[in-house]
Amino acid sequence: MAAGEWHREKGDYLKNESFAEDKGNVPETGCLSIIVLGASGDLAKKKTFPALFNLYRQGFLQLNEVHIFGYARTKISDDELRNRIQGYLSSGNEGSEDVSKFLQLIKYVSGSYDAAEGFQALDKAISEHETSRNSSEESSRRLFYLALPPSVYPQVCKMIKNYCTTKSDLGGWTRIVVEKPFGKDLASAEELSSQIGELFNEPQIYRIDHYLGKELVQNLLVLRFANRFFLPLWNRDNIDNVQIVFREDFGTEGRGGYFDEYGIIRDIIQNHLLQVLCLVAMEKPVSLKPEHIRDEKVKVLQSVVPIKDEEVVLGQYEGYRDDPTVPDNSNTPTFATMVLRIHNERWEGVPFILKAGKALNSRKADIRVQFKDVPGDIFKSQKQGRNEFVIRLQPSEAILHEAYGQATWVGNVDCSK
Ligand SMILES: NC(=O)C1=CN([C@@H]2O[C@H](COP(=O)(O)OP(=O)(O)OC[C@H]3O[C@@H](n4cnc5c(N)ncnc54)[C@H](OP(=O)(O)O)[C@@H]3O)[C@@H](O)[C@H]2O)C=CC1
Numbered sequence: 001m002a003a004g005e006w007h008r009e010k011g012d013y014l015k016n017e018s019f020a021e022d023k024g025n026v027p028e029t030g031c032l033s034i035i036v037l038g039a040s041g042d043l044a045k046k047k048t049f050p051a052l053f054n055l056y057r058q059g060f061l062q063l064n065e066v067h068i069f070g071y072a073r074t075k076i077s078d079d080e081l082r083n084r085i086q087g088y089l090s091s092g093n094e095g096s097e098d099v100s101k102f103l104q105l106i107k108y109v110s111g112s113y114d115a116a117e118g119f120q121a122l123d124k125a126i127s128e129h130e131t132s133r134n135s136s137e138e139s140s141r142r143l144f145y146l147a148l149p150p151s152v153y154p155q156v157c158k159m160i161k162n163y164c165t166t167k168s169d170l171g172g173w174t175r176i177v178v179e180k181p182f183g184k185d186l187a188s189a190e191e192l193s194s195q196i197g198e199l200f201n202e203p204q205i206y207r208i209d210h211y212l213g214k215e216l217v218q219n220l221l222v223l224r225f226a227n228r229f230f231l232p233l234w235n236r237d238n239i240d241n242v243q244i245v246f247r248e249d250f251g252t253e254g255r256g257g258y259f260d261e262y263g264i265i266r267d268i269i270q271n272h273l274l275q276v277l278c279l280v281a282m283e284k285p286v287s288l289k290p291e292h293i294r295d296e297k298v299k300v301l302q303s304v305v306p307i308k309d310e311e312v313v314l315g316q317y318e319g320y321r322d323d324p325t326v327p328d329n330s331n332t333p334t335f336a337t338m339v340l341r342i343h344n345e346r347w348e349g350v351p352f353i354l355k356a357g358k359a360l361n362s363r364k365a366d367i368r369v370q371f372k373d374v375p376g377d378i379f380k381s382q383k384q385g386r387n388e389f390v391i392r393l394q395p396s397e398a399i400l401h402e403a404y405g406q407a408t409w410v411g412n413v414d415c416s417k
């Protein structure tokens, strides 16, 4: 598939299915600049640059059209940034021609997030690239990816708007991608929304939750709503409890600048795990249009009753404060578990247990659906644990059904806890 085709398909889908504001005819040719703000950080090296590399390898980013810019305060050279990310590009590709060509697409500009000079320098670097590609301003496309803590989004968006947008509305575009967590609480999320909304139109703003891109998360709706097998079982009559669990076997590792201000609840539970919970618990949407799916998710969230203090456990792993980027007196939780209760006809009485922790003994993300005991059970003496259905989101996707210690699984891993 040629690079432009994907965009056209997406444009048509949006035009037909959704988003009335999307004009559907935005040109997807011309010079493309992808700017990763926070390029010195963890997200950029572990996920954003590797994802861009995969797009490049699959032919979606053309050498003659694309340039990638990293921007952050850390003073490093182009080559130092390239060295930092090289090891995170798909394993087995080290030293390959693809890797070195991709790395040559990347330039780095250093500057602060709240002063004009840095963004003027960034704009100059982007404009030079556009000129070298003979792109008129009208057809230049600029995508700004904010791999940054949300606290700096407003100032960064203002700087982008003032100094770095494409210079004309006639053709090309400027878009921004913002990460989770979107603010710290309702008030700050609403404020952030209005701050960004004053600078950019809604179709220019892309909000990301990368858990929604995981294969088995994407398959949850098919699993639930296209299988007669599951339809009659998925309710309070059959399900005893649902556990949505995220574990990581590493700590913050220098990410204190972002993580310590937010903690594990805002980092993982409020976004990734709640998105998963919504897909597990929601009713069938009217269609697969984004708005219809969103509406059903919102109903689930509106049905969650306030969480009781006695059904929450918080913790911090030993050694967290030894990270030099974490304040010595930090009280930020790195582990949290809580029980959510959904007050509706399907789920009344079924606890949804959410759990997330860093620096634990393994790296896994699971949805565990535990069923009620079989009435009139004749196997009591052989019983080992619950009748359980497990969806392993990562590291290796798998689906497991377990009853009386007999496991049936699809995938290539053992789904033990
Ligand atoms: N790490 C991950 O796997 C994922 C992270 N995210 C999201 O990405 C965003 C960034 O996270 P991550 O990259 O992990 O965090 P980092 O702590 O690595 O921060 C990224 C960069 O932002 C700058 N920075 C850090 N703290 C501050 C601060 N307090 N004020 C201004 N600038 C700061 C630093 O760059 P410099 O000092 O050079 O300017 C740093 O390199 C967060 O919103 C997070 O939720 C989302 C999905 C996955």
Ligand SMILES: O=C1O[C@H](COP(=O)(O)O)[C@@H](O)[C@H](O)[C@H]1O
Residues within 6 Å of the ligand: 210, 248, 267, 268, 365, 394
């Ligand atoms: O959003 C985040 O996710 C990562 C974990 O992502 P995964 O896809 O590797 O499970 C987490 O490490 C980080 O703290 C958080 O910001």
